[in-house]
Amino acid sequence: MTTADVTTVGLIASLLLVAVAITLSASQRLGLERDIIWATVRSLVQLLFVGAILAFVIDPEQPLILSWGWVIAMVAFAGVVVRRRTPEIPALLPLGLLAIGAAAGVTLVVVFGLGVFPLEGRTLVPLAGMMIGNSMNATVLAARRVVDEFREHRAEVEARLALGQSSSQASRRHLRSALRTALTPQIETTKAVGLVFLPGAMTGLILAGVDPIEAVRVQAAIMYLILGSVATTATVMTLGVGKRLFTTDHRLIDLPRPAERS
Amino acid sequence: MVFEFDNVVMSGANGTKRLSVANLRLPAGGMTVIVGPSGAGKSTLLRLCNRLEVPVEGIVRFHGRSLTDIGVLQLRRAVGMVFQEPVRFAGTVFDNLREADPDLDVAAAAILLQRVGLDPSFVDRTADELSGGEAQRMCIARALVTDPEALLMDEPTSSLDPSATRTIENQALALTAAGMPILWVTHDTAQMNRIASHVVCLINGRVAYEGTAAGLMASDEPGIAAYLAEQPS
Structure with a gap:
């Protein structure tokens, strides 16, 4: 080899x-x-x-708890990144942690519960890293998109509120549009995979001398997991941010534009 | 009284007072026109009436009840609002009206359109195809779907040509004649003179005058005089 x-x-x-x-x-x-x-x-x-x-x-000699600790640290770091990139949204850190943590949790349970990969430090940490990294990007994209959507369509949202619609009714179509925008890149990536570019895990495996067919199997499993975790985080995030942009008495909060960067 | 304001204070983002209204009673009938220079707090005053904004201090009442004692969604259905730019939702005029009531039928929609001077055939028109004046009348019809007890109109003709402006003014006056109290915000005293039955003038977030249009025009209070002097003659 x-x-x-x-x-x-x-x-x-x-x-x-x-x-x-x-x-x-x-x-x-x-x-x-x-x-x-x-x-x-x-x-x-x-x-x-x-x-x-x-x-x-991830040394096999070390207890697995160390790897889990690493995973938790990655989730926390990703949550902080999300918070920093969307300063307009109040109380975003818990939501970001919840969305990313939920997606990582669900996908890891699937991967290891169904025995897709053996549960070891050397599988847990990199797989979790990929889920969390992609979820983090999807989360930031979803949150940014929701804020921009409400900023652009404030008049429409307020016109609906003024008709007596609840904030969830008034925001429904805008959240849908934001979610679609946030998910599209991952869906496009999944569609173009193999044709346009070889994804990171597969490239790495092939470079490391693994049989390409085996590399494809691993990559496909990872890709579906990423698609699933990205869809989960983006949805949790979009709905959660949508709620946070309204007061409990159905008013859209002020969304001042951040100061122009020079 | 349709709306009452008691010691209402609104503050801006940086903590400055945007609006401070100690005591204001707006009559339960006719066309109350709120005038004043831009930035005086006219729109804010209007948006306090259907709780698109809430005061940091003080009480706003609707027919004697504090707004905080009325369910906000119920309040907004009882107090219709028409915005400065006509807001068209996607779809037909009928789709637009049904945003206010998904159970609205075509016959009821046709009656609403007639109330604002639009032909019933407009129900099938795409909202995006309407002229500015037609779209604004559709917005008034949409606000009437919930059978409100009062209407708020925030500079509803500022983006319209003179002829469409007159049409909207006349439609609004017809509604007041039929018993609907309207609060109408404008910076244009000529418009005020055409339509007002009662006038409130805001200057720098405070009520500088309340009374008749003629009384305002004759006022020699310095802030008001300066505002009137800026108006095109």
Whole structure:
């Protein structure tokens, strides 16, 4: 079995491409050189750091509880990211944690309950990471979309409220539209998979020398899990954010535009 | 009295007072026109009447009952509102009217359209195809679906041409003649002079004048005089 061992020399060689990016930025006066260098150094340090901890956490000698602890930390971190990216919505952290935690929980129960993968640290952490990462993106997208939808269609929502409709009636079609927007990228990705690009897990497996058919099986299982968890989080999030944008007496709260970034 | 305001205070986002109304009684009939320069708090006053906004202090009453004692959805069905820009929902005029009552039938819809001077054939028209004036009349008809006891109209003609404006004014006057009290917000004193039976003038969030249109026009109170001086003659 040939495996794609990346030697230190190989890693340094791949940095040549970063040098290309820096050169392009300098020649086109994009002013991104420092950002590129910072991103490169930071990602390397982060990955080395995470790799070192992960090696310890998912070591078969260590109790599985360490891996679960890692999963919980990922959920918490994802919740904080969601909160930061949608500052207009009150009390979003608990909702974000609930949505992401629920999706991760449900999918992990399915994966390990049905024996799709064996329950070990080396399966739990990366699988949970993929669910949580994708759910986090879907959550941010759904929350942002709901806020923008209500901001754009405030007149329509208030006209419905003024007719005596409840906030859930007045917001229904806008939430539906936001949810559709939030789910579309994942559905499109699922449709185009294999034709346009090979997803990360499969690429990784093939690079690591696993038989492509086996890689496809793993990838398909992961993809359906991601689709499921993204749909779950986006739905929980859309409905939850929809509720939080109204007061209990059916008024749409103020949604000031965040200050323009220069 | 249709609406009463007691020591009502509204504050803006930064804690400044947007509106402060110590004592205001609005008559239960006729056309009460709320005038004043932009930013004076006219729309806020109107939106307090159907609880699209709530005061930070004070009490608003509808027919003597505090708004907080009335279910908000019930209140909004009893107090119709027409907005500055006509809000068209997707679908036909009939679909639009049914947003206010899903059980509304075509015959009832036709009667409502006639009340605002639209031909019953409009029920099948797509709302997006209507002119601004027609759409605003559809909005009035939609507000009438719930059989309200009062109507709030927030600069309902500001986006319309003079002829459509007159049509809406006349439709509104016909409604008041039939017993429907209307609160009408405008910054245009010429419009006030055409339609008002009672006038409230707001300046900087306070009631600067209450009485007849002629009385307001004759006022020499400095804030009012400055506002009147800005009006096109």
